[in-house]
Amino acid sequence: MAQDTLIDPLETSVNAGHEMAEAKQPFGQRLHADLFSVSLLLLREKHVILRFMLGALILTAGIVYLIMKPEYTGQAAFFPPQTPPGSAMSQIAGQLGALGMGGALGGLRSTGDIYLGVIESRTIADDLIGRFDLQNVYKTKKISDTEKKLKRNSTFIAAKNNLITISVIDHDPKRAADLANGYLDALRKQNGRLALTESAQRRLFFEQQLEREKNALADAEVELKKTQEQTGLIVPFGQAQAEIETTTQIRAEIASRQVELASLRQGATNENPEVIRLQSQITGLQQELQKLQNDTSKRQPGNIQLPTAKVPELSLAYVRKQREVKYHEVLFELLAKQYESAKLDESKDAPVLQIIDYAVVPDKKSGPSRVLLLAAGTFFGFLLGAFWVILKRFIDACKQDPDKANKLLVLQQALRW
Secondary structure (H helix, E strand, C coil), X not given: CXXXXXXXXXXXXXXXXXXXXXXXXXXXXXXXXXXXXHXXXXXXXXXXXXXXXXXXXXXXXXXXXXXXXCEEEEEEEEECCCCCCCCCHHHHHHHHHHHCCCHHXXXXXXXXXXXXXXXXXXXXXXXXXXXXXXXXXXXCCCHHHHHHHHHHHEEEEECCCCCEEEEEEECCHHHXXXXXXXXXXXXXXXXXXXXXXXXXXXXXXXXXXXXXXXXHHHXXXXXXXXXXXXXXXXXXXXXXXXXXXXXXXXXXXHHHHHHHHHHHCCCCCCCCHHHHHHHHHHHHHHHHHHHHHHCCCCCCCCCCXXXXXXXXXXXXXXXXXXXXXXXXXXXXXXXXXXXXXXXXXXXXXXXXXXXXXXXXXXXXXXXXXXXHHHHHHHHHHHHHHHHHHHHHHHHHHHHCCHHHHHHHHHHHXXXXX
């Protein structure tokens, strides 16, 4: 009898008197007894647990070797171009915000952070998805799901020396290498489209101003043609022509300096000496223009300029329209020169990616680790087997107690469909 109690302590636990005696024992002794009982039970049923472990091992091996595909990793590395001192990082972040990752660039510290943000953008992901038909490769219906899967398979690491490594996992070794190199190609394309330097910022600014002035010149020419048709005037008289050329030149100079001042203010404050100088020049030219346009006093000897107030009414309309055309022509030429100068500066400062390693087709798989998966499957089989042994022993013990047997029967009936 004593041997049976030692061998099968879970069965004796159904006895109420024995339970009360155990309840009076200190917690440490009861814990020791429970651990001893469970360990003894597992050792007695080790053949059952071994069968569970073997079954789990065979099932895991079938999944690993027959269902799971090997994975390969393509790797590429590059150095991002260095941003010149004094570049407007906040303006760069604003441009990158249009790609969908502006919130991630709140704490830019280096060009490495900038290019990590660019390479992780949705624009580059969509470029790769279309180029390599990844929706068909990943078997996804929605482009957003394809983007998420590509993101899970791609890793970008920036080292302390600013070297950025691109790693892409794929079941096809060649596609893994092509995707890693595809990131470099897409990044170069974005690098040329975004203005990431001060000179590129100036070039974009003058390009926009030049396009706007081109449209304004076309509108002024149309208005002059309408005035010629309405007044019948083709060429104004000599003094009015001199007034046109003078005021046109002054207005063009004012506009040119205003554009130059707006460009300068992108990186300078109002206390900058160059800003103060340009503001003074603009003020002086505006005063001179105001005097030429509104001066009704008697002309001095040798003054060939005719105030507009003394031009006959019909000629005045023509003069004003022709003056607008001349003004926009001169301003267009000045902006074109500044635009070409900005383009030359940009070509000198163009950010160039320094490719350290292009991705090559990997000759070894990077995953999954079959040994770890088999070990995990075997351990899971052990846990499942141990749980089954303890559960079975608990049910057998309950069946020996009439009260617990009735509760177990009710539980079994409740679990039935």
